Amino acid sequence: MPPRNTIDNVLYPLIIQENGCWIWPGQENGKGYGLVRFNLIKKSVHRVVYTHFRGIIPAGMQLDHLCRNRACANPWHLEPVTAQENCLRGNGPAAVQARQTHCKRGHELSGENLYVFPCGRRRLCRACSRAWEQVNRRKSHEVVDAVETPAATTGAG
Numbered sequence: 001m002p003p004r005n006t007i008d009n010v011l012y013p014l015i016i017q018e019n020g021c022w023i024w025p026g027q028e029n030g031k032g033y034g035l036v037r038f039n040l041i042k043k044s045v046h047r048v049v050y051t052h053f054r055g056i057i058p059a060g061m062q063l064d065h066l067c068r069n070r071a072c073a074n075p076w077h078l079e080p081v082t083a084q085e086n087c088l089r090g091n092g093p094a095a096v097q098a099r100q101t102h103c104k105r106g107h108e109l110s111g112e113n114l115y116v117f118p119c120g121r122r123r124l125c126r127a128c129s130r131a132w133e134q135v136n137r138r139k140s141h142e143v144v145d146a147v148e149t150p151a152a153t154t155g156a157g
Contacts, residue, residue, distance in 0.1 A: 007052050010036050010045060014073060021072040022049070032070035049073040062086045094121075103128055 014022040024034025024045040034045030050063055053075040057063060061080035065072055072078075081089070088095050102108055103125035115124040 007048070010038060010048050010052075010073075014049075019067065020074055021067055021069050021077060022074040023069075023071050024073055028071070034071055034073060046073040046075075046078060050075045050078050054078075064089055097123065 013025055015025055016022055024036070026045075027035045029035050029044070035042055036045050036048060037043075038048050046063055046065070047057065050057060050073075058080050060082070062083055063078040064081045064086045065077060066079055067074070067077040069077075088098050100109060100123075105125070105128055107113055107125045107127045109123060109125060113126045115126055115129070116122070117124070
């Protein structure tokens with residue numbers, strides 16, 4: 001076994017799979033990313049290996065696993081991207097919504113039919129919103145009419 005705190009200590013245990021992924025068999029951080037103590041500091045394996053082979057990760061950038069395998073440390077399977085790009089490339093709720101082209105009722109989410117909230121984190125189908133408002137406006141009038149009618153008959157008696 002190579003001495004501790006060297007790049008060899010990180011590279012030696014990696015398992016190379018047929019698909020080209022370099023899998024870290026050791027400790028993980030609970031989210032699937034390999035962890036190693038390197039120069040007395042706990043670091044992500046993929047970041048240590050990337051820096052060794054490809055250079056410094058640009059400031060403000062994250063490493064996106066192009067292979068979609070978080071345990072992979074192959075530096076040619078990693079690409080520096082912004083946090084937003086990394087998020088949108090994934091399969092989380094934000095990425096799924098960003099790729100959505102139609103609402104659940106089939107209306108196209110573009111142009112005049114698309115409302116993007118000022119925070120930029122939420123989108124709304126205007127056609128569905130109008131339909132929802134009409135239904136709820138009718139319901140609120142029915143409730144108001146139902147409340148006013150008994151009061152009018154009681155006052156007449």
